Every structure is written in C-alpha cells, then in structure tokens.
Amino acid sequence: MHISLEANASVMTATGQSDDATLGSDIVLAVGLSLSATTLAAAAVPVRRGVDEPALWLAAGFALLATVTFLSRRRGFLERRIGGPVAAGSGVLVVLSAGYAINRGVLGSVVLPGLEWSISLVFTAFLVGAGIVAVGVADYAGFSSHGLKRRTVQFLEMLAVGSIGLIAMFIAQVLLASPAIALLGSLSELQSMVVTYLSFALGLGSVAFGYLRFRGYDLSYIDLEVPTVRTVLWTVGGLIVLFGILVGASFLMAATGVETAGHGTVEEAEQNPELLVVIVPAMILIVGPFEELLYRNVIQKSLYETFSRYGAVVVGSVVFAFVHVLAYATAGPGQVLASLTMIFALSLVLGVIYERTEDLLVPALIHGVFNAVQFSMLYFV
Structure with a gap:
C-alpha cells in the first residue's frame, strides 16, 4: 500500500x-x-x-x-x-x-x-x-515562460549596464574637462580629444569595475592571460576576418544601394587630420581594451549565466550595437541602421573570439588595431 x-x-x-x-x-x-x-x-x-x-x-x-x-x-x-x-x-x-x-x-x-x-x-x-x-x-x-522572462530580464539588465557606460563617459568628461579648462583656459581640439578619451577610459572602466563589485566579483573575473603564440595567431586571424567582413559588406551595400552613416569621430578626423595623433594610439590603448572589458568580459560573460555561450555572443552584440546609436545620431534612421548592422556583425566576431579564447587581451587587441588601421587610412586617402 x-x-x-x-x-x-x-x-x-x-x-x-x-x-x-x-x-x-x-x-x-x-x-x-x-x-x-x-x-x-x-x-x-x-x-x-x-x-x-x-x-x-x-x-x-x-x-x-x-x-x-x-x-x-x-x-x-x-x-x-x-x-x-x-x-x-x-x-x-x-x-x-x-x-x-x-x-x-x-x-x-x-x-x-x-x-x-x-x-x-x-x-x-x-x-x-x-x-x-x-x-x-x-x-x-x-x-518555459519563466526561462523566457529570465533571459529577457537579464538582457534588459545588460542593456542598462551598457547604456550606463555611455552616461558615465559623459559625466567623466565633465569632471575632467572642468579642471582642464580652469588650468589651461580654453582647450584646443587636440586637448579636447585627449580629455574625451581619458573620459572614455574612466567612464567605461568605472562602470565595469562598479558592476563587478556590485555582483561580488573580484579582479579574477577579468580574463587576462600572458601573451603566447596562440594569442598572436588569434589576433592575426581575427583581424583578417574583420577586414574581410568590412570589405565584403562594403561591396554588398554598394551593390544594393544601402547607405551607411558617418561616425562622428571620423568626421572630426577628416576635418582636422592632426587629431589622428591622439585618435590612433587611443584606439589601441583605450577604446579596444575598455570597450572589450565592459561589453565582452563583463556583459557577455554575465550573459553566460542564463544564455548559451553563443546566445550570449548574439545578445551581447545587440547591446554593443545599441550603445553606438549616438555615434551616428546625425544621420538618417536608415543610415544609422545600416551602420549598426555592420557593428553588430563585427561584434559577433569579437564575441566569438572572446568566447573561444577566454582571454580579454585578444579581442581588445583586435578591436583596437582594427579601429586604428581604419583611422590611419584617413591620413593616406
């Protein structure tokens, strides 16, 4: 019984x-x-x-x-x-x-x-x-419905973290620009660009480390390894893939009549090539490392908790593309969408490389060098 x-x-x-x-x-x-x-x-x-x-x-x-x-x-x-x-x-x-x-x-x-x-x-x-x-x-x-809700909530949380990164950059720029102006008087374009990139590092870095502290993680959460031959091979291979996508997508968009938006920093550099003295090294030393820190090592890695590894790559890339909207805000909606689609595709590559290597250094180098080469070409074209 x-x-x-x-x-x-x-x-x-x-x-x-x-x-x-x-x-x-x-x-x-x-x-x-x-x-x-x-x-x-x-x-x-x-x-x-x-x-x-x-x-x-x-x-x-x-x-x-x-x-x-x-x-x-x-x-x-x-x-x-x-x-x-x-x-x-x-x-x-x-x-x-x-x-x-x-x-x-x-x-x-x-x-x-x-x-x-x-x-x-x-x-x-x-x-x-x-x-x-x-x-x-x-x-x-x-x-299940619970699983869908849980993933939606985490996506929105990571979208908020990425957006807060943008806000933090603007706040940092105000905090750094005020004493610089008080000390130097009016800032030249070159000096303003230096302040902008220092603000970039301070803003994104503060949000990344602040979020890790909020979640109770220490510095061991950051995936940094000693460079090896494998690091070099992944970096070179990643750059080849990124430039291949850039060239292929450019031809496809030209053939289909799709127009992209101009990036605000690119337009500034075209008007004043002297800014490249700051922009090119900043891409390698600041933009690549700090964007990858927040959007790959913090946001994408956090998404592993509820999404599959490659699902996290896709969702993290959506967040990465979304936070670049303001960089193309002066263009029409169609051009902005085309540019964000390109960023999304490139972000997928960086996300997969980070997922495969579990080393922040690799996507940071690829990202920084990729941007630096594109800006360097403005000087020669």
Missing part, C-alpha cells in the same frame, strides 16, 4: 510538471503569435496605403509566415524542432527587409489618434521582428 501511494504521488508530480511545461510553451507561443501578428499589421498597413516598396511586401510576407508558423505550433501541427527555426528565420528576414525599406527612406509613419504622436510602422516592424527571432529561438530551445 505504501508503494502504491508513492507511485501515485510520482505520477501526479510528473503530470504536474508536464502541465507546467505545456503551459509555459503555450505562453511562449502566445507571445510569438502576438509579436508576429503585430509585425504583420505594421508591415501591411503601409502596403495597403499604396507604399510601393518591394522590401515592405517581403517584410509583410515573412511576418505572415511567422504568424502561420506560431499558430501551427499552438495547434500542434508543427514540432518545435521545425517551427522554432522557421519562425526565427522568418523574423530575421522581416528585420532585414524592414531595415532595407527604412534605408530606402520608407518609414510608413502614422499619427496616433488623440496623442498626435507620429510613429514609423516600418521601424515598428523592424523592432518587433527582432522579438520574433528571440521567441522562435526560445521555442526551438524549449524554453
């Missing part, structure tokens, strides 16, 4: 866990269906209003495919091993199509009734399409 009661309890527990898993999967699919339907509406409204842009038609078609896929998953017509990748792939194609339409100047803006706010439906499709990708991956991986 005792054995029978235990057996019944085990069956009831297993049944309860199964019900929880099913409920969690249903919630994930419901979120995916809501996102895909929203994306479909955002892409279809401009089309119905006569916007003649093939990329927008494609975005609407891929959003429809994602909607049908999530609906089929909820009805049990598709297994997650098939439905998840189809939904995620459809979301990627929505993002690419909507992004291309935005780059072509198609925004599909509408005014919200009663609020007098204008929003871009195409940009909405772009953003929500990214959510489709995330939910499609979550469905494929079998995440």
Whole structure:
C-alpha cells in the first residue's frame, strides 16, 4: 500500500510538471503569435496605403509566415524542432527587409489618434521582428515562460549596464574637462580629444569595475592571460576576418544601394587630420581594451549565466550595437541602421573570439588595431 501511494504521488508530480511545461510553451507561443501578428499589421498597413516598396511586401510576407508558423505550433501541427527555426528565420528576414525599406527612406509613419504622436510602422516592424527571432529561438530551445522572462530580464539588465557606460563617459568628461579648462583656459581640439578619451577610459572602466563589485566579483573575473603564440595567431586571424567582413559588406551595400552613416569621430578626423595623433594610439590603448572589458568580459560573460555561450555572443552584440546609436545620431534612421548592422556583425566576431579564447587581451587587441588601421587610412586617402 505504501508503494502504491508513492507511485501515485510520482505520477501526479510528473503530470504536474508536464502541465507546467505545456503551459509555459503555450505562453511562449502566445507571445510569438502576438509579436508576429503585430509585425504583420505594421508591415501591411503601409502596403495597403499604396507604399510601393518591394522590401515592405517581403517584410509583410515573412511576418505572415511567422504568424502561420506560431499558430501551427499552438495547434500542434508543427514540432518545435521545425517551427522554432522557421519562425526565427522568418523574423530575421522581416528585420532585414524592414531595415532595407527604412534605408530606402520608407518609414510608413502614422499619427496616433488623440496623442498626435507620429510613429514609423516600418521601424515598428523592424523592432518587433527582432522579438520574433528571440521567441522562435526560445521555442526551438524549449524554453518555459519563466526561462523566457529570465533571459529577457537579464538582457534588459545588460542593456542598462551598457547604456550606463555611455552616461558615465559623459559625466567623466565633465569632471575632467572642468579642471582642464580652469588650468589651461580654453582647450584646443587636440586637448579636447585627449580629455574625451581619458573620459572614455574612466567612464567605461568605472562602470565595469562598479558592476563587478556590485555582483561580488573580484579582479579574477577579468580574463587576462600572458601573451603566447596562440594569442598572436588569434589576433592575426581575427583581424583578417574583420577586414574581410568590412570589405565584403562594403561591396554588398554598394551593390544594393544601402547607405551607411558617418561616425562622428571620423568626421572630426577628416576635418582636422592632426587629431589622428591622439585618435590612433587611443584606439589601441583605450577604446579596444575598455570597450572589450565592459561589453565582452563583463556583459557577455554575465550573459553566460542564463544564455548559451553563443546566445550570449548574439545578445551581447545587440547591446554593443545599441550603445553606438549616438555615434551616428546625425544621420538618417536608415543610415544609422545600416551602420549598426555592420557593428553588430563585427561584434559577433569579437564575441566569438572572446568566447573561444577566454582571454580579454585578444579581442581588445583586435578591436583596437582594427579601429586604428581604419583611422590611419584617413591620413593616406
């Protein structure tokens, strides 16, 4: 009798866990269906209003495919091993199509009734399409609703940490510029650039170490190894891959008519080449090391706690691309998106290299030298 009661309890527990898993999967699919339907509406409204842009038609078609896929998953017509990748792939194609339409100047803006706010439906499709990708991956991986929520919360936390890094840089610039001006009077462009990069190091470094202290980590969390032949090989290989992507993407964008935005620092250097005396070494000594410290060694490594290693690389690269928005803020939205896409792709490479080597020095060197070479070319071109 005792054995029978235990057996019944085990069956009831297993049944309860199964019900929880099913409920969690249903919630994930419901979120995916809501996102895909929203994306479909955002892409279809401009089309119905006569916007003649093939990329927008494609975005609407891929959003429809994602909607049908999530609906089929909820009805049990598709297994997650098939439905998840189809939904995620459809979301990627929505993002690419909507992004291309935005780059072509198609925004599909509408005014919200009663609020007098204008929003871009195409940009909405772009953003929500990214959510489709995330939910499609979550469905494929079998995440529960709790797992999806936990990963979303950590993504937002890391996005906040990355954004705070930007704010800290501006605060550091004020703190350093004030005594410099008091001591030297008005600063020249060269002196201002020195202050900017010192602020860069102070701001990002403070946030990185502050976050580690907040989490209770010591300096052993920072992955630094003594340079070896392996370090050199990874660095050289990484630089070759980055420049290969840069050249290939440049040709592709030129062939498809995609325009990118100009970086604020590049524009300053073009107007005053003397600034390269500060910019080039700063890329190697400050920008590469401190950006990789915060965005790879702190943010990407923290994401390992809830994401897979390569999932953390992707999510960390989203954060890295997002914090570069202000660097291209003077350009149009389409040009900004194209530039951020390029940064995202390059960040993926740096993230994979960091994940493979577990040595901060390698991506820091690659990042710094890659930037320094590009700025050096401004002097010779």
